[in-house]
Amino acid sequence: MSVSPSASPSVPSSVSGAGSAPTQADLFDFVRRMAADTELIASLPLDPEGRTWVRLDGPGGSEAWLIGWPPGTGTGWHDHAESVGAFLTASGELKENSLAARLPADGWKTLELSDDVDRERRLTAGQGRAFGRHHVHEVLNDSSDRHAISVHAYYPPLPRIRRYSRSGPILRLEQVERPEDWQ
Ligand SMILES: [Fe+2]
Numbered sequence: 001m002s003v004s005p006s007a008s009p010s011v012p013s014s015v016s017g018a019g020s021a022p023t024q025a026d027l028f029d030f031v032r033r034m035a036a037d038t039e040l041i042a043s044l045p046l047d048p049e050g051r052t053w054v055r056l057d058g059p060g061g062s063e064a065w066l067i068g069w070p071p072g073t074g075t076g077w078h079d080h081a082e083s084v085g086a087f088l089t090a091s092g093e094l095k096e097n098s099l100a101a102r103l104p105a106d107g108w109k110t111l112e113l114s115d116d117v118d119r120e121r122r123l124t125a126g127q128g129r130a131f132g133r134h135h136v137h138e139v140l141n142d143s144s145d146r147h148a149i150s151v152h153a154y155y156p157p158l159p160r161i162r163r164y165s166r167s168g169p170i171l172r173l174e175q176v177e178r179p180e181d182w183q
Contacts, residue, residue, distance in 0.1 A: 022060035022155045024130035027086035030059050031128055031151040034066070035090035044068050046147055056151070063157035069094065069148040074140025077164040077171065079103070085135070085154040088128025092148030096121050096129070098137035103171075105134075113169045123150075136164070158182075 022030075034040060034056060045052050046068045058064030063083075069092070077097075101117040121129065128150075131137070141148040161182075163175040 020060070022058075022062050022153075024084050024086060024132065026059055027062060027084065027153040027155060028088070028128065028130040030062070030064065030153050031086050031088040032126075034064075034151040035088045035126070035128070040066065041090045041149055044149060046070070046149075048147075056153075058153045058155070060155065061157070062153050062155035064151070064153040066090075067150050067152060069141035069150070071141055071143045071145055071147070074142075075138050077136065077138045077166050078161050079134055079136045079164075080131075080154055080158055081160050081162065082133050083154040083156055083158050084130070084132050085152065086128060086130040087139070087150055087152040089123040089125050090149045090151055091125050092141060092146045093122060093124045093143060094139055094148050094150055095142050096123060096137055096139050098131075098135065099171075101136075102134055103136060108173065110170055110172045113171055115169070 044054055044066050048070050050070065051073050052068040054066045056064035056066055096119075098119045098121075099113065099117045100119050101113065103111065123129070139150075158179065160179075161177045162173060163177060165172045165174050
């Protein structure tokens, strides 16, 4: 359950050589290699009060982050517009709630989700996933006492993030963030 069907962790990152856009498999390979770099993972400052992050140099111009998650923190529901991506837990455990549904791009404020679109996965150290465009999810550390650390990569670099609130089956678009909001 740790890898999405479209991601092949065995594909070498060299396939993203000069001139070609990194694929989901390339991004997955990158986050897996970074998460295995114990020196890098140990270098991330951790804060019991909130998430911490360090920007990484992703392959092929992708946007990449090393993120620390104290117990009880999470992203809230969001998507990554047209970017594909991958993330992988380096230590601790993360939970991903996601939607197996494609949302309309524009022109709506609330959506009622059907009963069968919710997916849940738990990603322990060394486990991750890749995802395609318009992936909608939230990622959280629901441990009561353990920090988690993960590596994330996106291509193209995130043009925007749409943020949602969720009340049962109702998804509401709350905010659209642009790069200046998180860089
Ligand atoms: Fe995300």
